[in-house]
Amino acid sequence: MSDPLPPQVPSPARVTPEAPGGFFQNLVDVYFSPREAFTRIVRTSAFVVPFVAYLVLALGFTGLWMSRVDPGEFVKTQLEESGQWDKIPADQREGILDSAAGRMKTFGWIGPVVFTPLVLIVAAAALMFVFRFFFASEVVFKQALAIASWCFFAVGLVTTPLLMLVLYLKGDWNVNPSDAVQANLSLLLDKSEAARPLWALFTSIDVFSLWLVFLLAVGFGVASRKTTGSALWGVAIPWLLIVLVKVGWAAIF
DSSP: OOOOOOOOOOOOOOOOOOOOOOHHHHHHHHHHOHHHHHHHHHHHOOOHHHHHHHHHHHHHHHHHHHHHOOHHHHHHHHHHHHTOGGGSOHHHHHHHHHHHHHHHHHHTTHIIIIIHHHHHHHHHHHHHHHHHHTSOOOOOHHHHHHHHHHHHHHHHHHHHHHHHHHHHHHTOTTSOHHHHSOOBGGGGSOTTTSOHHHHHHHHHSBHHHHHHHHHHHHHHHHHTTOOHHHHHHHHHHHHHHHHHHHHHHHHHO
């Protein structure tokens, strides 16, 4: 008598991999469902498109601003606000303004061309080190750069048009762009009377900076398999150190 046939075991259903999400889907979800967005972003580690988009955004703003700003007037305003203008002999002021305005036209593009990508790379490398060393995670540089690129681009896509709108409505493109949108505690101070370290501290406590810190915490939380609350310290502490350096620099110089 032959042995009975073993019961048929149904084959497991084929698991369809989750779609990686397109550029616009990721962008929208970074704003409204950041943890879902960064789950896809960390899995694919795609950084080229947001990296280039952020660079183009910075170049576009620089081109518009440089075409409208009066370099001489801008430099004069900065010297006046820093208290250096009155220290310059009257017969040397025109020459100094002409020289500074010329350098501004020449080197005005260094920021977006050199420092914009450098900031992304340094931020990604620093935060990768923090999360690998202190959180014992396995975040790799490509993932860190993808997180940083998406975070900076998403925030920049809001702040850059807002900055251009504020400058346009003011009708004064000679305002320092870093001071144009006052979404920080500097609203409580008078710049002409406030101590430089205090001004540096209050301008650093900025709504958009805090939003950027939050998005980075979400992204690195996903990458390190931590909650956003746990990962927040890994981003907030380096940010606080940068703020302290900024305040210290203002106190010395």
